[in-house]
Amino acid sequence: MRAIGIDIGGTKIAGAVVDEFGEILRSERRPSPAGDPVLMEQTIVEMINSLAEGEEIAAAGVAAAGFIDAAQSSVYYAPNINWRNEPLREKLEKRVSVPVIIENDANAAGWAEFRFGAGRLVSDMVMLTIGTGVGGAIVADDRLLRGGFGAGAELGHLRIVPGGLACGCGQHGCIEQYGSGRALLRLANEIADAGGIGQALASAREAAGALDGGIVGSLIAQRDPGAVAALRQLGHWIGQAAASLSAVLDPQLFVIGGGVAASGDLLIEPIRASYLDHLPARGYHPEPDFVIAELVNDAGVVGAADLARIYVGDHR
Known part of the structure; x- marks a missing residue:
């Protein structure tokens, strides 16, 4: 049972034919027309039809950032595409030859890690x-948790600082403002401004005109004290959020993905330390592991394809 996964990003759309073991058999990449919803729909249709050519395809899953309804059919709201209450599955199924589901991109990536990556040996x-922001996915008792309306697991908007920094969601103090790639750049700039261990960050900023993720990531890889200090502050906030999530969900495993996760143990160590510092009733129940995601850039297409395959199997 082969399925197609489509992962819509801000700059590119990735698509692939994926088998039941999570292996990618064929893939495509195209520029993402994020500012044009009509062209976006056309591009998705073309990719599905192209990937399906000559294949026996059970279904196609389309993963996008935003709120997706519980029926995996409509996009309530997509922040980077002008989709508002968009009946996307219905529109796509009129133009392709396979059943289609729509899924949140973070859910798709998380499901791929659960099925075929770092989480394959746990149930929760x-x-x-x-x-750039903070995304999330929750698997509880071997099932992807979507919530009653389909828009659950927006973990980046867990509020950790009352009255904290303003967030794009309209609230203040969300973990996205303290534990994201954007937050890492803000912290790095603050350390650069302070002098001392921020000297290399300040020099790099002056040479380039501004710090970006590549510069800070390179300095982290070189174990620059200022860049590592910024990463440790980031890990502190993520660990605090994880402790709150653990009190509600009691997972066996936290998987850390995204571009900042390339820092590996330099990120995991402060996350784990902060988690333990903030964990309710520490020492009186088992503690989860913290690991780096394994599938990296392929997670979205693999998860979208697998969820589509499961949906079709359940609804035959």
Whole structure:
């Protein structure tokens, strides 16, 4: 049972034919027309039809950032595409030859890690994706948790600082403002401004005109004290959020993905330390493991394809 996974990103759309073991058999990449919803729909249709050519395909899953309804059919709201209450599955199924489901991109990536990656040996898992923002996925008792309306597991908007920094969601103090790639750049700039261990960050900023993720990531890899200090502050906030999530969900495993996760143990160590510092009733129940995601850039397409395959199997 082969399925197609489509992962819509801000700059590119990735698509692949995926088998039942999570292996990618064929793949495509196209530029993402994020500002044009009509062209976006056309591009998705073309990719599905192209990937399906000559294949026996059970279904196609389309993963996008935003709120998706519980029926995996409509997009309530997509922040980077002008989709508002968009009946996307219905529109796509009129133009392709296979059943289609729609899924949140973080859910798709988390499901891929659960099925085929770092979480494949557990039944209860939380994934936190640390990229430009903070995404998340929850698997509880071997099932992806979507919530009653389909828009659950928006973990980046867990509020950890009352009256804290303003967030794009309209609230203040969300973990996305303290534990994301954007937050890492803010912390790095603050350390650069302070001098001392921020000297290399300040020099790099002056040479380049501004710090970006590549510069800070390179300095982290070189174990620059200022860059590592910024990463440790980031890990502190993520660990605090994880402790709150653990009190509700009691996962066996936290999987950390996204671009910032390339720092590996340098990120995991402060997350784990902060988690233990903030864990309710520490020492009186088992503690979860913290690991880096394994599937990296392929997680979205693999998860979307697998969820589509499961949906079709359940609804035959």
